[in-house]
Each structure stands twice: as C-alpha cells, then as structure tokens.
Amino acid sequence: MTRIFALCNNKGGVTKTTTTVNLGYGLARAGKRVLVIDTDAQSNSTYSLLGTLDQEVTLFDVLINGARISDAIMPSSQNGLYLVPSSINLSAADLLMASAAGRELKLTRALKQVSDFDYVLIDTPPNLGVLTVNAFMACTDVIIPIALTTYALIGISILETTMQELRENLDVPLPIFGVVANLDDHTRLSTDVLSAVREHFGELLFDSVIPRNIKVEEAHNQIACLFDYAPTSTGAVAYNKLVKEVIERAEGH
Numbered sequence: 001m002t003r004i005f006a007l008c009n010n011k012g013g014v015t016k017t018t019t020t021v022n023l024g025y026g027l028a029r030a031g032k033r034v035l036v037i038d039t040d041a042q043s044n045s046t047y048s049l050l051g052t053l054d055q056e057v058t059l060f061d062v063l064i065n066g067a068r069i070s071d072a073i074m075p076s077s078q079n080g081l082y083l084v085p086s087s088i089n090l091s092a093a094d095l096l097m098a099s100a101a102g103r104e105l106k107l108t109r110a111l112k113q114v115s116d117f118d119y120v121l122i123d124t125p126p127n128l129g130v131l132t133v134n135a136f137m138a139c140t141d142v143i144i145p146i147a148l149t150t151y152a153l154i155g156i157s158i159l160e161t162t163m164q165e166l167r168e169n170l171d172v173p174l175p176i177f178g179v180v181a182n183l184d185d186h187t188r189l190s191t192d193v194l195s196a197v198r199e200h201f202g203e204l205l206f207d208s209v210i211p212r213n214i215k216v217e218e219a220h221n222q223i224a225c226l227f228d229y230a231p232t233s234t235g236a237v238a239y240n241k242l243v244k245e246v247i248e249r250a251e252g253h
C-alpha cells in the first residue's frame with residue numbers, strides 16, 4: 001500500500017518544503033519509489049527538485065483542466081524520486097475551484113491513477129485553503145513540521161481544529177503520523193519551545209530534531225541533494241535519522 005503523507009502547517013516558513021524535499025531524497029536513497037506533489041503556488045519544492053519552473057503539464061492542469069496525473073509526473077535527478085510540479089497559476093485555485101463539484105477530492109481522484117510508488121509526499125501552502133484540504137483528503141497520514149521559534153504552537157490549534165472538522169464532516173481518519181521539530185538553534189528559546197511541542201504531541205514527535213544548519217539552506221538553494229552536498233553536516237545527519245524513523249514507523253522495521 002502506498003503511504004501518502006501530507007506535510008501541513010498553516011504557518012509559513014516552518015520547513016514544510018525543506019522537510020518534504022529531504023524526506024523525498026532520503027526515502028529514494030533508501031531504495032523506495034517516491035513521488036513528491038507540490039501543491040503550493042510558490043513552487044519551492046518544484047524549483048528545489050527540478051531547477052526550473054517551466055513544466056508543460058503541472059498540478060494545475062491535473063486539478064483544473066482534467067489532465068492525467070501520469071502526464072505531469074517528472075523524474076528528478078535522484079533515482080526513484082519523482083515530482084508533480086506546481087506553477088504560479090495554482091494561486092488562483094481557491095477561486096477557480098470554489099464552485100467545482102467535489103472540489104475537495106480532486107487530488108484524491110488523481111492519485112487513484114498512480115500505484116507504483118511506496119511513498120507520496122505532498123508539500124502544501126501556508127494556509128488551509130482548498131489545496132491543503134485536497135492534501136488532507138488524499139493522504140493516508142499527516143506529518144506536521146514545526147519550527148522551534150516563538151509562536152510555534154499558536155497556529156497549531158487552527159490546524160488541529162480544521163483536521164477535526166474534516167474528520168467529522170468528510171469522514172476521513174486523518175491520523176497524525178508524526179511531528180518534525182526543525183530549526184533548532186540550541187538557544188533557550190528553542191529548547192523551551194521543543195519542550196512545549198513534546199508536551200503537546202508526546203510520542204508523535206520524532207526523536208530526530210533538525211538543527212538550524214546553513215548547509216540545509218544552501219543545498220536547497222543550489223538544487224542539490226543535501227546528502228551529497230554536505231553528507232556530514234548536522235542537517236544531513238539529522239535528516240538521515242528522520243528518514244530511518246519514518247521508515248520504521250511506516251513499515252515497522
């Protein structure tokens with residue numbers, strides 16, 4: 001069975017994209033077949049994986065124009081890692097899809113056409129609009145990335161309320177698979193926020209806490225795979241550990 005993770009947090013800049021991309025690389029390098037779906041009009045994961053933003057068929061065409069998702073899937077430079085690219089016109093999706101029948105289920109339907117992946121990772125925008133709701137409906141589990149900065153937990157109640165409403169109204173299980181704490185700079189503040197996150201989420205918090213590490217940002221900006229670009233960096237080591245934890249939680253080994 002394909003495990004479909006939606007990486008969601010309505011707060012901006014909390015490392016949804018970075019975690020999606022590095023999990024994608026890490027899982028693919030562990031021999032898994034991985035599909036990243038970029039549902040954010042900012043197209044950051046598309047750029048990070050492909051280095052360009054001029055794809056002929058994008059998620060917009062799949063969701064709005066009825067294109068086949070298989071026609072949108074692009075290979076990345078990493079063996080086993082594929083991408084459904086985003087594009088800037090996806091920023092109009094909320095408006096364009098507002099009156100479409102079954103608008104919450106467009107991505108679910110599209111994903112029914114793909115079966116040959118072990119993991120699908122859905123990167124989402126920093127809001128709870130129709131694209132994030134599509135990600136919630138299409139996923140088997142949610143991964144919540146959290147930045148260990150001030151206010152980290154404030155937006156979480158909105159996220160949790162939205163997820164609870166979907167569970168009740170649209171009849172989806174929507175379990176939280178795990179919570180990734182990121183941007184740890186070992187200050188008093190991040191240590192305090194980490195304690196609060198651990199208290200709130202308990203066992204759901206992954207043991208691997210990702211440090212703030214310039215190599216992570218550099219790899220992302222240079223369209224490079226962190227595990228090749230800076231394999232011994234604190235960021236790569238922490239992400240490697242996270243990949244192992246994800247596989248262990250998902251597959252039980």
Ligand SMILES: Nc1ncnc2c1ncn2[C@@H]1O[C@H](COP(=O)(O)OP(=O)(O)OP(=O)(O)O)[C@@H](O)[C@H]1O
Pocket residue numbers: 011012013014015016017018019040042044124125126182183210211212213214216217218220235
């Ligand atoms: N471990 C890290 N160390 C240093 N910088 C990081 C780390 N992880 C992410 N960043 C940087 O933090 C910024 C925000 O990360 P990212 O774009 O992944 O967040 P996001 O949640 O996807 O943002 P948005 O809500 O805008 O989509 C980026 O510039 C990224 O390169």
Ligand SMILES: [Mg+2]
Pocket residue numbers: 016017018040044123124
């Ligand atoms: Mg992002």
